[in-house]
Amino acid sequence: MERIRKIEFWIVTGIYLLFVFALFFPSLYHGTFAMRVGYWRAFDRNGMEYDPFVHYMLPRLTVATFGYVTFLLINHWIVPVFLEKKQFWAGVPLAIATFVLFFLMTMVATSYYYGFMLGYRDVSDFHGYCATRALGATMLGAILYGFYYAVKYIYFRFLHDKLVEKKVWKKLPAETPVLVGVWVCVMILLEPIFNMSNAEWYLIFWSGPTFIPANILLQLYVYPKFMSDRRKWPLTMRLLLVIMGTAFVAAFFFGLGERRSHMIISAFFLYCLGVMLGVIPLAWWLFKMRLSRKDEVLSLEKALGRSSANLDFLRSQINPHFLFNALNTLYGTALQENAPRTSEGVQRLGDMMRFMLHENHLEKIELSKEIAYLQNYVSLQRLRTQASEDIKIEVNVEEDDCDHTIAPMLLIPFVENAFKHGISLRKRSWIVVSLSCDRTHIYFDAYNSVHPKPENDPEKASLGIGLNNVKRRLALLYPRKHELSIRQTATEFFVHLTIDTTR
Numbered sequence: 001m002e003r004i005r006k007i008e009f010w011i012v013t014g015i016y017l018l019f020v021f022a023l024f025f026p027s028l029y030h031g032t033f034a035m036r037v038g039y040w041r042a043f044d045r046n047g048m049e050y051d052p053f054v055h056y057m058l059p060r061l062t063v064a065t066f067g068y069v070t071f072l073l074i075n076h077w078i079v080p081v082f083l084e085k086k087q088f089w090a091g092v093p094l095a096i097a098t099f100v101l102f103f104l105m106t107m108v109a110t111s112y113y114y115g116f117m118l119g120y121r122d123v124s125d126f127h128g129y130c131a132t133r134a135l136g137a138t139m140l141g142a143i144l145y146g147f148y149y150a151v152k153y154i155y156f157r158f159l160h161d162k163l164v165e166k167k168v169w170k171k172l173p174a175e176t177p178v179l180v181g182v183w184v185c186v187m188i189l190l191e192p193i194f195n196m197s198n199a200e201w202y203l204i205f206w207s208g209p210t211f212i213p214a215n216i217l218l219q220l221y222v223y224p225k226f227m228s229d230r231r232k233w234p235l236t237m238r239l240l241l242v243i244m245g246t247a248f249v250a251a252f253f254f255g256l257g258e259r260r261s262h263m264i265i266s267a268f269f270l271y272c273l274g275v276m277l278g279v280i281p282l283a284w285w286l287f288k289m290r291l292s293r294k295d296e297v298l299s300l301e302k303a304l305g306r307s308s309a310n311l312d313f314l315r316s317q318i319n320p321h322f323l324f325n326a327l328n329t330l331y332g333t334a335l336q337e338n339a340p341r342t343s344e345g346v347q348r349l350g351d352m353m354r355f356m357l358h359e360n361h362l363e364k365i366e367l368s369k370e371i372a373y374l375q376n377y378v379s380l381q382r383l384r385t386q387a388s389e390d391i392k393i394e395v396n397v398e399e400d401d402c403d404h405t406i407a408p409m410l411l412i413p414f415v416e417n418a419f420k421h422g423i424s425l426r427k428r429s430w431i432v433v434s435l436s437c438d439r440t441h442i443y444f445d446a447y448n449s450v451h452p453k454p455e456n457d458p459e460k461a462s463l464g465i466g467l468n469n470v471k472r473r474l475a476l477l478y479p480r481k482h483e484l485s486i487r488q489t490a491t492e493f494f495v496h497l498t499i500d501t502t503r
Helices: 002-028 040-044 052-083 090-111 115-119 122-163 175-192 201-204 206-230 232-257 261-337 338-360 366-383 413-421 465-475
Strands: 390-398 430-438 441-449 482-488 491-502
Touching: 002 052, 002 175, 040 052, 040 115, 052 090, 052 122, 090 115, 090 122, 115 122, 122 430, 175 201, 175 206, 201 261, 206 261, 232 261, 338 366, 366 390, 366 413, 366 430, 366 441, 413 430, 413 441, 413 465, 413 491, 465 482
Parallel strands: 390 430
Antiparallel strands: 430 441, 441 491, 482 491
């Protein structure tokens, strides 16, 4: 509710500021003559001096300002702090005092606005007239706010969750709030020009509550049916229903303010013309724009599907490369001794192949399984290098807080690259692999020696078949949620990877 009240505050504030602008703009732009509005002729007829600021602008500004303040006090302080918490002993007197203040200020403003009546009424009768109008405005404001609060309460108490669950609001055209806002702005700006009592203002006023629903009906009911079957008669009948229904409703409410039959008939035809020339083309243009956006979304979904297929292809590239390396390692070990080392290597290779068959094609796996795969890989490589005292292999894994999930085969390419380019059986070599976690991140480091390759070596400038692939996988799987840092010198190679695991 706090968020709703913030929205209410900014909407009411915007309406108030727009009203103030509409009140002062004509006089600022057109000069003093534009301020001769309201009952200035009545003042002249009664021989009274008319001051447009005192008798027109100041009264209307006073009523608008205190109406704005009253709404904020009631809606943002008295109701939520006292009445909704059932503290009626304080809330009710404060609400009454707020409306009494609005009544008094409205009565004072009315006495200036209708000051010409002093020319033919006595003072007590005039004050009674002003008090009656002020009381009517106060009672109307209280009733309208009570109705507004009741509608809001019923909506959030019984309807909001159901409508959100069924995504009803998402089905409405996205431009509906914009059209409502434009209509409100136009009404506020035109009211000082036409005045609420004029037929022109009523005519324009009822165009909003009828044309906007007509736009919704056209986009949700008429045009989709037309696009699905392309038959003209159903479209024509639906268009006629929208046109006639909109014009009838608008003319009916227009007739509540204007009871002259010829004006109501004229209004009916004007509303029909407005729907045909304005609403129908606008709704069709907006409907086509919505279809265009849907086509763009479908294109993006297809592109995403292609990216997923490319991702699967990249995964398939990694596995055969490693298997060839592993088989070569086991072959060299078997040549040296046909005993425990070979059996250990075969066992670890079996565990790794089991991982590839059952885990590698999943979207996410437990990080502990990725760590187990990495440790099996390193143990298998140790069989090849343990005979050399100049080779140092160190793996530091801190599994505290490492209960995350991760895309499979995401860390092993860095380790594979380290063994491929960092191990020499004739020179001093080292590999240090570290992994740690916190509640939202995975931190991985691979640090290894680098040995110059012969000039004729085809992989002299290569970073390894898996390293470039894993870069692309990271870009696809963790966009803007990973940090990969690679530094290389003539003798060292360092990789640091941070993955943000939050959704």
